[in-house]
Amino acid sequence: MPPANNNSAKASDFDSLWNYNDPAATETKFREILPQIKESGNISEYLQLLTQIARTLGLRRMFDESHKLLDEVEPQLNDSLPKAKVRYLLERGRTFNSSDKISEARELFLQAYDLAASAKEDNLAVDAAHMMGIVESDDKSVEWNEKAMEIAEASSDPKANKWLGSLYNNLGWTYFEMKQYERALDLFRKDAVWYEQNNVKNYVNVAHWSAAKTLRMMGKTDEALNEQLRLLELFHNAKADEDGYVYEELAECYLIKNNAAEAAKYAGLAYDILSKDIWMEANEKDRLNRLKDLGGK
Numbered sequence: 001m002p003p004a005n006n007n008s009a010k011a012s013d014f015d016s017l018w019n020y021n022d023p024a025a026t027e028t029k030f031r032e033i034l035p036q037i038k039e040s041g042n043i044s045e046y047l048q049l050l051t052q053i054a055r056t057l058g059l060r061r062m063f064d065e066s067h068k069l070l071d072e073v074e075p076q077l078n079d080s081l082p083k084a085k086v087r088y089l090l091e092r093g094r095t096f097n098s099s100d101k102i103s104e105a106r107e108l109f110l111q112a113y114d115l116a117a118s119a120k121e122d123n124l125a126v127d128a129a130h131m132m133g134i135v136e137s138d139d140k141s142v143e144w145n146e147k148a149m150e151i152a153e154a155s156s157d158p159k160a161n162k163w164l165g166s167l168y169n170n171l172g173w174t175y176f177e178m179k180q181y182e183r184a185l186d187l188f189r190k191d192a193v194w195y196e197q198n199n200v201k202n203y204v205n206v207a208h209w210s211a212a213k214t215l216r217m218m219g220k221t222d223e224a225l226n227e228q229l230r231l232l233e234l235f236h237n238a239k240a241d242e243d244g245y246v247y248e249e250l251a252e253c254y255l256i257k258n259n260a261a262e263a264a265k266y267a268g269l270a271y272d273i274l275s276k277d278i279w280m281e282a283n284e285k286d287r288l289n290r291l292k293d294l295g296g297k
Helices: 023-040 043-059 063-076 082-098 102-118 122-135 138-154 164-177 181-197 201-217 221-236 244-256 260-274 278-283 285-294
Strands: none
Touching: 023 043, 043 063, 043 082, 063 082, 082 102, 082 122, 102 122, 122 138, 122 164, 138 164, 164 181, 164 201, 181 201, 201 221, 201 244, 221 244, 244 260, 244 285, 260 285, 278 285
8 A cells, every 4th residue: 555645745747758659668667666656655646657557558458457457546546636536537448448348438538527627637637528539429529529629728737738739630530530521631730730830740740641641532642642752751761760551541542543563562561560550450450451462461
């Protein structure tokens, strides 16, 4: 059991240690500071950190291990620890959501939103609203994402403001799935501007990729292809990491343009990279098989 005193330590900003592209390394960093947080006597920080360790497990699809750790957190929560409780609800919900238990996840995200809003924790309220946007669909998803954007844009909390890039992205994809491509394109372009202004280079490229894919769906194949080729040039100039999703879109564009050789080339490159992605392997088998066939693998 951690110490009961909640006021003896200054809150640490362990969120800055997150690397969402490498949850295993993030877990290692979190566990290195866990004893220090525990000994500090700050029970809220200690429990919050445990929820984030659980998140690193969920991201690696270690769902049983994630739930087990959250089971340790749950009985230590009380009404005097609203921030820890919100983060517990969020991570339990994310673990359920990632294991396709959507109804359980939805209820937890809704509880997290209500508690965060009442506690005036803007950053966590935005997180919860954005997760509701993920588990809902169509108009309900739009409503939750717009609510998250309103909070983020109006908040004085810099952490809440930092959500705007991902919120523009999420709402863009919601409109994309609804086949409202003009709206999706506007949001992806807005997203690219936001990331450029905030000097987040990798996500600028993601936003441009998203806009280009939307252009392809709108029948603007040449515009889409030119944008994907621009991203490809960044790989060649070592200004961005190689990206299987860019190769996939190049294959789709060349397929539309009846260039079978180039389509096969880029489908094969896409398959080589994306087949190693555990999320793709778990959720997009048909998509991977298509790339495999197109690439002659």
